[in-house]
Amino acid sequence: MNKLKILLVEDDAESGEALMEALRDRGYNVELAADGEEGWEKCTQEKFDLLLLDIMLPKLDGIGLCRRLRHKGYTMPIIMLTARKTITDKVLGLDAGADDYMTKPIDLLELFARLRVWERRIFEFTPPPIAHVPVEKPASTIMKWGRLKLNTTTREVTYQQKQVPITRKEFEVLELLIASGRNILTRNAILERLWDQDDPPTEYAVKAHILSIRNKLMAVGAPPDFIETVRGIGYRLRPYTGIN
Numbered sequence: 724m725n726k727l728k729i730l731l732v733e734d735d736a737e738s739g740e741a742l743m744e745a746l747r748d749r750g751y752n753v754e755l756a757a758d759g760e761e762g763w764e765k766c767t768q769e770k771f772d773l774l775l776l777d778i779m780l781p782k783l784d785g786i787g788l789c790r791r792l793r794h795k796g797y798t799m800p801i802i803m804l805t806a807r808k809t810i811t812d813k814v815l816g817l818d819a820g821a822d823d824y825m826t827k828p829i830d831l832l833e834l835f836a837r838l839r840v841w842e843r844r845i846f847e848f849t850p851p852p853i854a855h856v857p858v859e860k861p862a863s864t865i866m867k868w869g870r871l872k873l874n875t876t877t878r879e880v881t882y883q884q885k886q887v888p889i890t891r892k893e894f895e896v897l898e899l900l901i902a903s904g905r906n907i908l909t910r911n912a913i914l915e916r917l918w919d920q921d922d923p924p925t926e927y928a929v930k931a932h933i934l935s936i937r938n939k940l941m942a943v944g945a946p947p948d949f950i951e952t953v954r955g956i957g958y959r960l961r962p963y964t965g966i967n
Contacts, residue, residue: 727772727842728752732762732788733804734780742775745831751838759783766792771799773841778805778816786819793820793888800841804829818935820890823924840919866901869963871945873898885943892917893936896929900950900960909957933958 729751733739739755746753754769756762760782762774774792778785789801803816803824816824825834866873870883878894880887889897895917900908910926918924933950940949951961 726750726752727838727845728770729773729775729838730754730756730762730765730769730771731775732756732759732780732785733775733777734758735777742829749835757781759785759788762788763791766797772845773799773838774801776801776803776821778803786815789816789819789821793890798891800845802837814931814935817890817893817931818938822890822892843919866898868901868960871897871901871940871949873901882940882943882945887939887943889936889939893932893939896932897936900958903959905959905962907953907957907959912957 729746731739731743731746731753733742733755734757736757739757743753743755754765754771756765759780762776762780763783765771766774776785776789780788783791785803785805789803792799792801800822801820803821804827805816805824806827823837825837864875866875872881873879873894875898878889878891880889880894880897896913899913899916910929913929914924914926918928933952937945937947937950941947946961948961951959953959
């Protein structure tokens with residue numbers, strides 16, 4: 724299997740060197756940046772398959788760097804590393820565009836397992852394009868629920884014709900909710916459909932993504948209960964009344 728080229732952005736020199744050495748021992752190509760601005764410079768100069776990004780960084784913190792990368796169109800997976808355990812910090816990371824998070828101290832076996840998942844997604848499930856062979860662009864498919872529209876080709880989301888900045892996983896959650904209509908989706912069902920079952924996260928990941936999506940939709944005018952919580956069961960979209 725191909726190995727990921729990883730950028731590790733960590734300001735603690737001892738921790739950064741130790742983690743970089745452990746990753747290199749597993750065959751990964753790893754570079755280290757000591758602050759957010761250095762991480763940004765390296766991303767503009769080289770192509771990385773994945774970022775391991777500490778939240779607490781000098782000059783430019785991890786949240787700010789993540790937002791800047793997504794705003795500039797960088798799509799590589801980002802795993803946030805945080806010593807904090809509050810739901811707010813984790814939601815902030817996901818809301819900024821991160822794909823996953825890990826709490827420090829980092830469990831190396833868990834980290835290696837997550838990296839193997841990303842290797843399979845990047846190298847096995849996304850075959851490289853054949854050189855010099857034109858690829859016909861598929862027709863866009865629009866999914867709608869009231870004033871919400873999802874373009875499954877461009878992965879753009881709008882509500883009342885206003886752009887909704889959204890991560891890849893958040894898009895998949897919304898896509899699944901629309902496809903399910905008024906059927907209730909349990910958290911386990913969402914995990915089984917959208918996460919790799921070799922290394923699934925906890926149900927907390929679903930809660931965090933739903934909260935982040937709600938906040939983004941509310942910011943462009945959607946009602947707070949656009950995604951309904953069916954207590955003790957799961958989630959579904961509220962009925963379309965011509966208002967929502």
